[in-house]
Amino acid sequence: MIATERLDLVLLTPVLDDLVEGRRDRAAEVIRAAIPDWWPDEHDLGFLRFRRDQVARDPSAGEWLVRALVLRETREVIGHAGFHGPPGVNALKDERAIELGYAVFPEHRGRGYATETVEGLIRWAGERGIHAFVASVGPENEPSLAIVGKLGFTHVGEHWDEEDGRELEFRLDIPGAAARAEV
Ligand SMILES: CC(C)(COP(=O)(O)OP(=O)(O)OC[C@H]1O[C@@H](n2cnc3c(N)ncnc32)[C@H](O)[C@@H]1OP(=O)(O)O)[C@@H](O)C(=O)NCCC(=O)NCCS
Numbered sequence: 001m002i003a004t005e006r007l008d009l010v011l012l013t014p015v016l017d018d019l020v021e022g023r024r025d026r027a028a029e030v031i032r033a034a035i036p037d038w039w040p041d042e043h044d045l046g047f048l049r050f051r052r053d054q055v056a057r058d059p060s061a062g063e064w065l066v067r068a069l070v071l072r073e074t075r076e077v078i079g080h081a082g083f084h085g086p087p088g089v090n091a092l093k094d095e096r097a098i099e100l101g102y103a104v105f106p107e108h109r110g111r112g113y114a115t116e117t118v119e120g121l122i123r124w125a126g127e128r129g130i131h132a133f134v135a136s137v138g139p140e141n142e143p144s145l146a147i148v149g150k151l152g153f154t155h156v157g158e159h160w161d162e163e164d165g166r167e168l169e170f171r172l173d174i175p176g177a178a179a180r181a182e183v
Pocket of ligand 1: 115142
């Protein structure tokens, strides 16, 4: 679990089967949080299936993947976030970098939860020796562009995603972190 100021970022790897197979109550029991009736929707169901297959191929990827954003005060799931995979799985194909993904459910947006989450994930990864981060963001996705801008990411390129279309590639290197780790 990763704790931020207001959120517990709870790994969903142990309940991917439950979520994909429609056993939402069991998943909620395991993660000790209320899951909205409508989630996962069709889109996120496909996403969770993809993650489940990823863990089946490489069990060591489990701890890097998707987490529920649990609002500590109410114990409700308000979104999900994580990395696309272990170090090396990112749009830039940089073996030292990891790629972030994040979503906050519509009724909870605009309160800084995504920013807080990304900061928490970056801190957690830093403790595991990862200091290079990638984010792929649609050119019209103003809130997400605001987040990467605010956190100091740099625009380094773009690619075409089969599902999401054109995406801008952003990168963040935490200065001095690698050097400190080597001391
Ligand atoms: C992107 C997303 C995760 C943001 O979640 P959130 O909790 O509302 O984000 P935050 O509150 O931490 O930050 C949003 C920032 O965008 C800004 N913002 C929101 N709407 C904006 C707009 N239309 N234009 C410009 N900036 C905007 C906010 O002001 C805020 O910046 P600030 O803190 O400097 O004021 C959410 O919109 C979402 O889930 N979208 C769908 C999934 C998605 O796009 N994920 C990202 C894939 S790269």
